[in-house]
Amino acid sequence: MKIDRLSHQKAKGLVYWDCFGGTGWIHLNRPERLNALNHDMVLAIRELLKDFAADDRIYQVVVTGEGRAFCAGGDIREFYFQKQAGAFADIRQYFVDEYQMSYEIKTFPKPYVSLLHGVTMGGGMGLSINGKYRIVKPDTILAMPEAQIGFFPDVGGTSFMNECPHGLGRYYSLTGESFAGAQALYLGIATHCVGGEEFALLEASLVEDQKIDEALTAISLQEPSTELEALIPISESLLKAPSLKAYLAGEPDETLLQKMQPNAPLALHVIFQHQKACEGLDFMTIMDREFSLSQKFVPDSDFSEGVRAQLVDKDKKPQWNPSNLFDVNSEQVTAYLQPEEKGLWG
Numbered sequence: 001m002k003i004d005r006l007s008h009q010k011a012k013g014l015v016y017w018d019c020f021g022g023t024g025w026i027h028l029n030r031p032e033r034l035n036a037l038n039h040d041m042v043l044a045i046r047e048l049l050k051d052f053a054a055d056d057r058i059y060q061v062v063v064t065g066e067g068r069a070f071c072a073g074g075d076i077r078e079f080y081f082q083k084q085a086g087a088f089a090d091i092r093q094y095f096v097d098e099y100q101m102s103y104e105i106k107t108f109p110k111p112y113v114s115l116l117h118g119v120t121m122g123g124g125m126g127l128s129i130n131g132k133y134r135i136v137k138p139d140t141i142l143a144m145p146e147a148q149i150g151f152f153p154d155v156g157g158t159s160f161m162n163e164c165p166h167g168l169g170r171y172y173s174l175t176g177e178s179f180a181g182a183q184a185l186y187l188g189i190a191t192h193c194v195g196g197e198e199f200a201l202l203e204a205s206l207v208e209d210q211k212i213d214e215a216l217t218a219i220s221l222q223e224p225s226t227e228l229e230a231l232i233p234i235s236e237s238l239l240k241a242p243s244l245k246a247y248l249a250g251e252p253d254e255t256l257l258q259k260m261q262p263n264a265p266l267a268l269h270v271i272f273q274h275q276k277a278c279e280g281l282d283f284m285t286i287m288d289r290e291f292s293l294s295q296k297f298v299p300d301s302d303f304s305e306g307v308r309a310q311l312v313d314k315d316k317k318p319q320w321n322p323s324n325l326f327d328v329n330s331e332q333v334t335a336y337l338q339p340e341e342k343g344l345w346g
Helices: 037-054 075-082 087-108 121-127 157-163 165-175 181-187 196-207 213-217 228-240 244-249 252-262 264-275 285-298 303-314 330-336
Strands: 007-011 014-018 024-029 058-067 070-073 114-115 119-121 134-135 141-143
Touching: 014 196, 024 037, 037 087, 058 070, 058 121, 058 141, 058 196, 070 114, 070 121, 075 087, 075 303, 087 285, 114 121, 114 196, 119 121, 121 157, 134 181, 157 165, 157 264, 157 285, 165 181, 165 228, 165 252, 165 264, 181 228, 196 213, 228 252, 244 264, 264 285, 264 330
Parallel strands: 024 058, 058 114, 070 119, 114 134, 119 141
Antiparallel strands: 007 014, 014 024
């Protein structure tokens, strides 16, 4: 993206443009890592949001990404090496700052606009879906695939996945499958879906400081896809179950079992129970529970093994413990869901 008329300031992995006409821009600029968020980027974004909120000249904030991705997530690979070095305090502080950033986006007092192209996953979802406007292209790929690395959909994912219709967020949380533009619109993950050429026109109009509501009225918007309706019987049966263990003891869908099979068994049970326990809770409480849960997952061997298999050695052959979805006991799940003594806000 070329924005010649804007002043800009470079940070590590981040370029910030301050539009003269009233739009504050945050542009992720780490394309070699698909704009994965490191701690420096999180801190820089939090500082910009604070400045933009206080500046009366700024009436909206727009977030974009360089290259072929909006943001592929948090820099989980870095956690792997930090954990090996015993830097648990650094990892904990990253989660504090990232989760507080998610809350600041959710409660941001001005229009917060994310233009999502390419890949948007994990931390990239937290950076965007918690905001008011989430605008995708038809070929934007979105996912919360954390179960594949022995983790859980976080950064507010507990909230926005729970809010998907017909329990479809539970389905996607457990499978880690991706979904595309108009599907995201059906799920409520996206607020608008815009064709490729018109996506560029929308971006250009925002560069010219047109307000987002006005810019959206000048282009054609796509309708939500209905192809996900075939999944509703599966997702609704998941939603009705009191636990994943109870669902498995009934008549589980065989296709769903196959899709969950590569993921961490313990993580799947915890994800299910955590999301169920958070239904109807306010966002601040949800973020506190997410933080507590993150601090249980990070020291676990499954998390290290998942990151190793998917992102470090890339052999795609994690050795989970326990290895079977049917071998997870309720005591293990209950232990994960116990709150931290010192929470996110403490």
